[in-house]
Amino acid sequence: MVFSSTLFLFYFLPAFLLLYYAVPARLKNAVALLASIGFYAWGGLSFLALFLASVVANFVLIRYMDAAVDQGRKRLFLLISIVLNVGMLFYFKYANFFLDNASAMSSFFGGSGLTWEKVVLPIGISFFTFEKLTYTIDVYRGVNKPLKSFWDFMLYIMLFPKMIAGPIVRFHEIAGQLTDRSQFDTIDEKLAGMFRFMVGLGKKVLIANVMAEQADRIFSSPVHELPTAVAWVGALAYTFQIYFDFSGYSDMAVGLGRLMGFQFPENFNSPYVSRSITEFWQRWHITLGRWMRDYLYIPLGGNRVKPSRLYVNLWTVFILSGFWHGAAWNFIAWGAYHGFWLILDRLFLLRLYRRLGALSIVPTFVITVAGWVLFRAETLSGALAFLARMLGQAAPAPDAGWDATPAAVVIPPPDWRFFDTQFWAMLALGAFFAFMNVAPFLERRNLSLYAAHTLSLRRSVALGFGAALLLVLSASYIISNSFNPFIYFRF
Structure with missing residues (x-):
């Protein structure tokens, strides 16, 4: 049962909350x-x-x-x-x-x-x-x-x-x-929790699901027939899919916790505005990063060891992180890939990025997008072939060793006519929300939307209206579409 299903939204959650608040x-x-x-x-x-x-x-x-x-x-x-x-x-x-x-x-x-x-x-x-x-x-x-x-x-x-x-x-x-939980058992906390849940639901249903449809189509197409630009669109679609899918689910979890009086830790903080891969891992899946730091990296010696040992420790932790995400070579490669960039950050990239200032967001984002191809492809060889197409190089035909798509499933590659207005609109909206916190003062302002404590009447009405609107839009999409995947369900 996923949070974005009709079963959960219209049956399980209302019944649970009615009983939970009644006792x-x-x-x-x-x-x-x-x-x-x-x-x-x-x-x-x-x-x-x-x-x-x-x-x-x-x-x-x-x-x-x-x-x-x-x-x-x-x-x-x-x-x-x-x-x-x-x-x-x-x-x-x-x-x-x-x-x-x-x-x-x-x-x-x-x-x-x-x-x-x-x-x-x-x-x-x-x-x-x-x-x-x-x-x-x-x-x-x-x-x-x-x-x-x-x-x-x-x-x-x-x-x-x-x-x-x-x-x-x-x-x-x-x-x-x-x-x-009496300290957090207030109307304001419940209202903020409901708003947070609906924000997460909207991110998952209205943006991630639309991105997922096109990402699935592109990644399941014969890679040797994909135009380079379409390969990039597929990688970008998955980049925004996985962010809004996972961060949306985390928002829903945090919101549900607040409805029950629990204060769960934050799990995402605008990771695509990061200016280095080091910063990316301080903003992406924050609770996993902290777990790896406190229960693996620090016990291995942390920053107290000589540089060569430190680099080995970093690589070890991130290879294990990749393996935790999935039992396949492409996940291991994804972890090793991020460990490699973290080592380069410490060697010289952080100094270079400081000179670039805000422009360092661009190379960091490109590195991240390429990494998500390793994460998304069915096999490591399939990921490498897809990356080759993104670089404009010829990818081998399926009979030459590329095995991301089974021979029995041959899907014609999409062309530009396939991408409808809804996709481009959601891609633009996803990019806007992913990068809108590029300025620190905007980040602080947007994060304040989730704060509860004591809400003014005006803010309470705004949160209530926003939650209702997001529920209507999301529910309409869920009811009218059967496509509702959840990436991290299998982890």
Whole structure:
């Protein structure tokens, strides 16, 4: 069940909010937990028992870890919990990848290929694995005491607004809110939360979905027949699709959290106005970047090591980040690609960009667009062929080794007549919203739209009207179109 579906918008969410607001404060966690279990079961019922068992096992292990007096026993329970969580992630997300590659290697050397039953990926496993690891490590480090209530712990892991695609909420960020949300239980917070949800819904439905239709068509076309300009349009369409799709979903999650009294961390901050890839990763998927920094990069030595080791650490972290996004070589290449540019930033690019000033947004954006081709293509060879077309070079025909499009699916390449007025309008609108925060004062002003605290009557009316308008426009699109993909649903 995705947030932009009719089932969620017109049935699940209204029913949940009516019940959640109707019950007394002591029962709100129970209602939220039952709703979260139902939400997960709708799309992943076959994995629900396994998921719940892993939550129980983590709770017990962490209680034992916290109670242990001996440091060695604490480390033992920490290690068991980490192995349990990483092991589940490795099996469900990466077993097929390693078996596929082992089979290919066997065939290459003349052996017989492997046969096995493909492992099905549980919904949201990457995100809730990170949150279970966060809880375990934070308790071990003494950042927070473990929750006394198992049900509160389960709610932290399973809270449905953040379950499928984040943001990755670290335990200490909402530890107090799991037991007391009265500080944020105000009309103003709820109104701001509803507005934030509708902004995210509009970004996802009105912009990302339109971009997705054209990006899918272009990336599934025979690459050797694509005009260079059309290849660039496809890359740009996907660039705006993935931003408005993922940031829109994060906005919806943050908005739903505020409707319930939770304050989730921000996950995006106008990443396409970045003046370097270093800055891009401070603005894109912020909660993942912070997680990688605090639980991988700093433990590897952070900035305290000599430069050569620092570069190895950066590359390692971003290769792992790419592998986290997907079990395929093109995702690994995407992570290595960003790690490469981060190293160049530290070597000399940041000094060059400072001389360019605001113009450094242009090369940074081009680097980012090229990276998204690696992310979007079905295979690494397909991505390289697509990039070759973007550079005006001839790409090999399918029988010459390009395998992004299966031979059975041959789609005529689009030409300029295919791009209708709606596409160009949404592309222009997406570019406007993606780059409008180029000036810091505009960024501060636009971010203030999401602030709640105490709203004036004028602002309350404006937010209410804006939310209603976005709901009508988005609902109209959803009802009239069956095309409603969500990129990060598979991560």
